[in-house]
Structure formats: structure tokens, C-alpha cells
Amino acid sequence: MACTTILVGKNASYDGSTMIARNDDSGAGKFTAKKWVVMEPSQQPRVYRSVLSHVEIPLPENPLRYTAMPNAVKGEGIWAAAGVNSENVAMTATETITSNARVLGADPLVTFEPGDEHTPEKAGGIGEEDIVLLVLPYIHSAREGVERLGSLLAQYGTYEMNGIGFQDVNEIWWLETIGGHHWMARRVPDDQYVIMPNQLGIDHFDFEDALGAQKEFMCSADLRAFVEKNHLNLNQGDAFNPRLAFGSHDDSDHTYNTPRAWALFRYFNPRTYRWDGPDADFTPVSDDLPWSLVPEHKITVEEVKWALSNHYQGTPYDPYRKHGDKSLCGTYRTIGINRTSFMACLQLRPYVPAELQALEWICYGSNAFNAFVPFYANVDKTPAYMNSTTAQVSTDSFYWASRMIAALSDAAYSYTSSHIERYQNKVAIAGHRLIRQYDQRFMDTKDTTLEEANEAIAEMLRRETDDVLDKVLYEASMHMKNAFARSDA
Structure with missing residues (x-):
């Protein structure tokens, strides 16, 4: 490879x-x-x-x-x-x-x-x-x-x-x-x-x-x-x-x-x-x-x-x-x-x-075009958003959502790059915040599991990924080659 x-x-x-x-x-x-x-x-x-x-x-x-x-x-x-x-x-x-x-x-x-x-x-x-x-x-x-x-x-x-x-x-x-x-x-x-x-x-x-x-x-x-x-x-x-x-x-x-x-x-x-x-x-x-x-x-x-x-x-x-x-x-x-x-x-x-x-x-x-997110490795299972990848394209999978975002964004790079930058930054900030939060909870009280922490991180990731997918789909659609300025109204 x-x-x-x-x-x-x-x-x-x-x-x-x-x-x-x-x-x-x-x-x-x-x-x-x-x-x-x-x-x-x-x-x-x-x-x-x-x-x-x-x-x-x-x-x-x-x-x-x-x-x-x-x-x-x-x-x-x-x-x-x-x-x-x-x-x-x-x-x-x-x-x-x-x-x-x-x-x-x-x-x-x-x-x-x-x-x-x-x-x-x-x-x-x-x-x-x-x-x-x-x-x-x-x-x-x-x-x-x-x-x-x-x-x-x-x-x-x-x-x-x-x-x-x-x-x-x-x-x-x-x-x-x-x-x-x-x-x-x-x-x-x-x-x-x-x-x-x-x-x-x-x-x-x-x-x-x-x-x-x-x-x-x-x-x-x-x-x-x-x-x-x-x-x-x-x-x-x-x-x-x-x-x-x-x-x-x-x-x-x-x-x-x-x-x-x-x-x-x-x-x-x-x-x-x-x-x-x-x-x-x-x-x-x-x-x-x-x-x-x-x-x-x-x-x-x-x-x-x-x-x-x-x-x-x-x-x-x-x-x-x-x-x-x-x-x-x-x-x-x-x-x-x-x-x-x-x-x-x-x-x-x-x-x-x-x-x-x-x-x-x-x-x-x-x-x-993708976002980088931390997960705890000392776990017995991983979130479905990270492990459910199949041959079928689906937004329920972080793998396929990331592939779609990249293909759409590349085709309209000038219009989507700002959305990608904000998405990457938001996920990085939230990832650091959640790791700090769950580190402290685990050390202070151990009232949560690392699997629960990973699920919370994955839910944040899914939310932000769905949001940016919507944005880049709109930008790519608006700049298709068959677009025309005059409205049908």
C-alpha cells in the first residue's frame, strides 16, 4: 500500500x-x-x-x-x-x-x-x-x-x-x-x-x-x-x-x-x-x-x-x-x-x-477534507459510527460520510474550503474538550466507562459531520455546470 x-x-x-x-x-x-x-x-x-x-x-x-x-x-x-x-x-x-x-x-x-x-x-x-x-x-x-x-x-x-x-x-x-x-x-x-x-x-x-x-x-x-x-x-x-x-x-x-x-x-x-x-x-x-x-x-x-x-x-x-x-x-x-x-x-x-x-x-x-477525532483505546467495543462500515454507502458510517464530503468538496474547492476548515476545527476543539472532561471524570469518580466516553465523542462527530455534509452538498449543487441564473418563477 x-x-x-x-x-x-x-x-x-x-x-x-x-x-x-x-x-x-x-x-x-x-x-x-x-x-x-x-x-x-x-x-x-x-x-x-x-x-x-x-x-x-x-x-x-x-x-x-x-x-x-x-x-x-x-x-x-x-x-x-x-x-x-x-x-x-x-x-x-x-x-x-x-x-x-x-x-x-x-x-x-x-x-x-x-x-x-x-x-x-x-x-x-x-x-x-x-x-x-x-x-x-x-x-x-x-x-x-x-x-x-x-x-x-x-x-x-x-x-x-x-x-x-x-x-x-x-x-x-x-x-x-x-x-x-x-x-x-x-x-x-x-x-x-x-x-x-x-x-x-x-x-x-x-x-x-x-x-x-x-x-x-x-x-x-x-x-x-x-x-x-x-x-x-x-x-x-x-x-x-x-x-x-x-x-x-x-x-x-x-x-x-x-x-x-x-x-x-x-x-x-x-x-x-x-x-x-x-x-x-x-x-x-x-x-x-x-x-x-x-x-x-x-x-x-x-x-x-x-x-x-x-x-x-x-x-x-x-x-x-x-x-x-x-x-x-x-x-x-x-x-x-x-x-x-x-x-x-x-x-x-x-x-x-x-x-x-x-x-x-x-x-x-x-x-x-476530513476531521480528526480522539477515542480511548482501552475499551471492549467501539462506537457503531466507527465500526459499521459495509460495502453499502451510508451516512450512518463515518467512513462513507467522510468519502462523500471529500468528493463533493474537491469538486467545488473554492466554495467548500471554508466549511471544511470550520468543521475540522470544531471537531478538534470538541475532541480535546471531551477527552479532558472524561479524563477528569474517570480519575475523580470513575462514574463512567471509556466506552461511554467514546459514544459521546462519536455522537459529537456524527452531528458535526452531518452538518458539514449538508453544507458542502449545497455548495457543490449550486456550482454544477448545468446551473443557470434565471429562476423558473
């Missing part, structure tokens, strides 16, 4: 939380309906069989409860995508990333091979369809997430290149797969943030730490030998840059991937480097953009939402640009693209009791 990921260390965030967030984008020409659900231990299989690759994997006993964002329409498997378990450990999976022929020739992807009357089928490895279900219910820290997924990759392999984020209240780890069976992971520095745009991203790796103390790095046990045997180190001197060794260097990266990272680094670090003009340190086509930076100010959840909604506002590349030279409009793939299925920002707050720590900020559909 084409996605964009942001990882924010606890000392880079506004309130000391760790935050991991990802746009889950469908492939070109597709829209994948999603729903937010809770998976109870009794619902977790004890032997898992992948729909796409047919791999069968026995699972441990005693799984944890966890939230998930699976596909709403059956067919290609679960694709649980993102969630938080009952131990306040979160993950997002996956960011599709890229590699090169040297790596894939040395360690081929483990692909499914259908059988026939003469040959039995050959199962493939694991992939985005499977990873959350196989890992999240069994881990008690972000580090354990890396270790469990690493062991599964070594045993079963993978049929695709992916990046996966793991998070607890103290740490964030980022794992990238390398070929069919190898992997590496790096701890996000507490005072930094990471932007990942569908490319292998880690630009520095310490083998001594990864194969020793594992304070900041982890990897496959044989990764260093794999690099040496297959002549993968392209650095001059003693340094090792895994992006050069394992990543891609394609022309298409310069229209699809690197501009997204450039746009967000430019926002969070406007004075750290020169981002524009003939003397720019980095441009939209720079292959050496940093993996992480210390932001010039601490990052809020609203900025994460804005970043993952970005369509190059303030640059010549904005497809909605109205003034000046429009020749570059739409040059680069936007972050807030039309085919986003959902975005989740998983926030683990260190300053409240464990029951309240995990918030999932969720929105569906194209982020340029």
Missing part, C-alpha cells in the same frame, strides 16, 4: 507522549473501506492462515485484547493496519517501502506459488495483510514488537518490502524489511521525528550496537555477513548507510516519494536548512534527506493531522493553487491523497493512569 508515516519521539511532542501516525492509502484506482474494531482474545485464532499467501502460522496462547482497523469488505484478508493492545503497546503496519535488484537477487521475496495437478502449492511469506494480527496481541513493549516480527520474518519470510512502527509510552522503534528474510530496526531518538514516504528510509546503522547491546539498533543475526557477502555497502570509507545498500534510487522516487519528506521537513524545520531556491540544501528530488530531525518546535497532534493532509500548500506544486504560475501544480504525489482509507495517530500519554494512556486519533478518507 502507498502510505506516509510520521513518528514523533516523546521529547519532540507537545505533551511528552510518543506518537506514531500513518496514512493508509489504497493503491491507484482503488478505495478500501475500513472500520475501527476491538479484537478480544477469544476472537484471535490459534492457527492463522493468510488469505493472500496461504502461509499457516501457529500462534501463542493467551493473546491480549487489541484494537484494529481491518478491511470492512471481506476478500483479501484482515489487514488490521494499526492498533493498541491492552498493555498500551501500539503498532502501525505497514508502510510499503522500496529496495533494489542486488538485495532482492541475494534474498528473494517469498512469494506464493499456486499448485496444479502435478505440483503442490507453495505458501508465500507474511505481509501487510497479516503483520498486526501476528504481532500486536503478543507484545508488552515496542522492543518486543521488533523481536517478535524479526523472528517471524526469519522463519516465514515476506513477499513484500515493508516498514513497521512500534510504540510504547517510552520508546518508538522502526523496522524495515530487507529482501525475503532480513530486517533492521532503529530506535527513534526521543527528541526527534521521522518522516517515511514509501521508501526504505534508515540512513545510518550501527552494527556493533545491533549485534551487541541493542540500545538503539537491532537486526537479523546475519545481516552484516549478508551485506559483506553480497557487496551491498556502497559507502566510501567505514560508514554504512543502509539507504544506499538496501534502498531504491529510481527516477520515480523523485515524483512519488522524496517530495513528501521534503514538504514536511520544510514545515517542521523551516530554518534548519534552506529548502527552496537555487541554493537549497535539500529539494523535492534530494535522495539524501535525513531520516530524522529535531523539530524547531514541539509537535502537536493537530500538526500531525495537517502534515498527513498536506498537498504542498505554500509551494508551486499545490494542485489547488489558484494564483500565479500553475505549470507545476500537481507535479508531485500529494500526502493527503484522494485514496486514503484512514489515518490513525496513536498517542500514548505518560501523565494519566494506564487505563487512559492510549488515544487513537482517527479519520477516514482524504485527509484534506
